[in-house]
Amino acid sequence: MADSKLEKKTKLFDRIFKPEHIVLDNGHTVDRPKSRMPLILICLAVVIIISMKMTGFDFGIIIRRAKELPVILGKIFHPKFAYFPKVIKPLIETIKMSIIGTIIGCLIGLPLSIMASTNINRNKPSLLVCRFILSIMRSVPTLIYASVLALVFGLGTFAGTLAIVIFTVGIVAKMLYESIETIDMKPYEAMVSFGATTLQAFWAACMPQILPTYIDDCLYCFELNVRASSILGYVGAGGLGVLIRERTGLRAYNDLGMVLLTLFIVVLAIDFMNDYIRSKIS
Amino acid sequence: MTVIEQLQAEPHNLWKRIVLFLVLLGLVVWGSDSVSYNGITAQGSVVASGILHGITHPNPAFLFNLTETGVPYLVLQTIAIAVLGTIFGAILAIPISFLSSTNIVPKPIAYIFRALILLIRTIPSLVWALVWIRVTGPGAFCGVVTQSICSIGMISKMYITAIEDLDTGILESLDACGCNTFEKIRVGILPQLSASFVSTAIYRFDINLKDATTLGIVGAGGIGSPLVQAITYSRWTNVGAFLIALIILVLIIEYFSTKIRSRLARGAQA
Numbered sequence: 273m274a275d276s277k278l279e280k281k282t283k284l285f286d287r288i289f290k291p292e293h294i295v296l297d298n299g300h301t302v303d304r305p306k307s308r309m310p311l312i313l314i315c316l317a318v319v320i321i322i323s324m325k326m327t328g329f330d331f332g333i334i335i336r337r338a339k340e341l342p343v344i345l346g347k348i349f350h351p352k353f354a355y356f357p358k359v360i361k362p363l364i365e366t367i368k369m370s371i372i373g374t375i376i377g378c379l380i381g382l383p384l385s386i387m388a389s390t391n392i393n394r395n396k397p398s399l400l401v402c403r404f405i406l407s408i409m410r411s412v413p414t415l416i417y418a419s420v421l422a423l424v425f426g427l428g429t430f431a432g433t434l435a436i437v438i439f440t441v442g443i444v445a446k447m448l449y450e451s452i453e454t455i456d457m458k459p460y461e462a463m464v465s466f467g468a469t470t471l472q473a474f475w476a477a478c479m480p481q482i483l484p485t486y487i488d489d490c491l492y493c494f495e496l497n498v499r500a501s502s503i504l505g506y507v508g509a510g511g512l513g514v515l516i517r518e519r520t521g522l523r524a525y526n527d528l529g530m531v532l533l534t535l536f537i538v539v540l541a542i543d544f545m546n547d548y549i550r551s552k553i554s
Numbered sequence: 555m556t557v558i559e560q561l562q563a564e565p566h567n568l569w570k571r572i573v574l575f576l577v578l579l580g581l582v583v584w585g586s587d588s589v590s591y592n593g594i595t596a597q598g599s600v601v602a603s604g605i606l607h608g609i610t611h612p613n614p615a616f617l618f619n620l621t622e623t624g625v626p627y628l629v630l631q632t633i634a635i636a637v638l639g640t641i642f643g644a645i646l647a648i649p650i651s652f653l654s655s656t657n658i659v660p661k662p663i664a665y666i667f668r669a670l671i672l673l674i675r676t677i678p679s680l681v682w683a684l685v686w687i688r689v690t691g692p693g694a695f696c697g698v699v700t701q702s703i704c705s706i707g708m709i710s711k712m713y714i715t716a717i718e719d720l721d722t723g724i725l726e727s728l729d730a731c732g733c734n735t736f737e738k739i740r741v742g743i744l745p746q747l748s749a750s751f752v753s754t755a756i757y758r759f760d761i762n763l764k765d766a767t768t769l770g771i772v773g774a775g776g777i778g779s780p781l782v783q784a785i786t787y788s789r790w791t792n793v794g795a796f797l798i799a800l801i802i803l804v805l806i807i808e809y810f811s812t813k814i815r816s817r818l819a820r821g822a823q824a
Contacts, residue, residue: 320641323634327694327775334699340689348685368585375582411804412797415680415768419785424602426595433589503678506771507782513680520684528681536676 285311347525348532355530359515363534365429366511369504370497373433377440378490384441385448391457392474403449409442414500419507432509436501440493447492451485452478484553491546498542502535601788608794617795623780625799631694632776633803635769636762639701643762644755647706651713658717668714675707679765683774694775701762701769709758716750753818756811763807767800 291303323329387393388402414435421431459477468476505513512531519528594602617625652658654667683700690696724742733741770778777796784792 316641319637323637326631326634327638327698329638329695329698333690333695337689341685344685344688368587368589371581372585372589375578407805407808408801411764411801411808413764413768415771416781416785416797419771419782420601420605423785424594424598426592426598428592429589430591499676499678503680506680516678516681516684520681532677532681535678536673539676540672 344525348529350526351529351533352526353530355527356534359512359531359534362505362510362512362515363538366501366505367498367538369429369433369436369511370494370501373436373501374440374490374494374497376433377437378444378486378493380437381441381444381448382486385445385452386474388445389449389452391453391455392460392470392478406442406445409438410446414439415504415507418504418509422508427508427510429510432501432504432511435504435509436497439500440497443496444489444493447489448482448486451482451489455481487553488550491549495539495542495546498539604788604790605793608790608792609797610794611791612795612798613789613791614795616792617799625777625795628777628780628796629799629803632763632766632770632778635694635697635701635766635774635776636759638698639705639766640755640759640762642698642702643705643758644709644751646702647709647713648751650706651710651717654710655714655717657720657722671707671710674703675711679704679769680772683769683772687773692773692775697766697769697774697776700774701765704765705758705762708761709754712754712757713747713751716747716754720746749818753815756815756818760808760811764804 285308286305289306291305294302294304296302384402384406388399388406390399393399393402417435417438418432421434422428425431425434455478460473463473463477464470502512503516505511505515506517508514512535515531516528519525519531620626650667650671654664654671656664658664679700682704683696686699686703687696690699720743724746725738728738728742766774766776767778767781770776770780771782773779777800781793781796781800784790784796
């Protein structure tokens, strides 16, 4: 009986490729399973070959046309500083879009994450619906949202901000419900047994536990959003992307270099600021 | 200590909270002037209802069209771009991350390579695609090259953390056993790094898959460019078909990548 149960548990792989039987000096026997590595490598090789066929992979093109690259990169790395005044307005637009988008998105994400965590919300249907909506929000890229919203709300920052809000809600709520599910539930249960409602108990018992993670997630999202919102303008949703599209269209790569340099400095500054806030919190 | 005393012993940071709230409120007010709502455009409501109609009634002929313009082929091409981009990125990131780990090379060299990684990370992938498209021409190959370069940034950042956490005590004990350099790498370093390296690569594959859609907008192959074209020409049933395929694809990949990564983190038994 016990043997047949064990037999069932052996993986298909071990039944086809029998494990090596080793008899030790003291008479005990050990089964050494065959390495999975060859199988994994073969699968990987097949996937790579199929992918190369499908994408028209041809390393020769890079070698033959490699001289094009230094021309463009050379221009990008010699930014035209005279172009800077024109970068400021879209830059501020981009930052404003990401600030507003992040704040609104994080505020909406908090209640949704409470609804989507299995240890707080005991109602299975509402939990599943909430999680499903959140995964859909995450799975469509921001740029696609922005291009649709730009058609609905007209070109400009409103569509971009809305796209960022949708993306932020999806990602913040996911990160947050994952951390809510790992918290210590004893204070929450104590509060509920005193007669507190779910929301009161959550606010008093769970909120202090997840607050540092929540702020951390919001800062992380802000970093992501600054990067994302800088290209949203490519589909007409305002910010630096408008310039990126215009300048590459005109092949004015020196100007593009200036735009990228500004973005680089801003992203770096925001990263430093966030690291500072994080070190203050923890 | 009674409950009341415990409550009063709590730190009083009401002022901090007020200041924080005011700062956030200030940021919102400062930002809101650029994000003004101008109402929906003339054809806005048509677009919105079109999208909703498209998602509920995706074009079945298009969804199951097995030729090169059909949804299944484009989805597979998007996956292929992400697979190749991730694998090449993960391989290219190995030397770069070893060269920028402070416990392997001297600090100045490490900082030079870290600046390089930062540079790669900051330039948006869309811009990389615009640069590479000049070299490779439009098509899926451009997407592969772009993702190989873009992936280096994030992957190296995670690799570096893994490399700097290496337990060098193991290497010393292997030295004491009389192992040569190759054996030390094989049994001392590879087992420590492989799990986190593979986990990072799978995580990046997740990101690359979504990114590959975005790259299509500038003509780098995959599902992106036909999707944006369909949006521009208001073919909503086709848009619906693309979006549904995209959502299903991302959900499936996310499910499996989370599963594999938790197995890598906790071992096969978990």
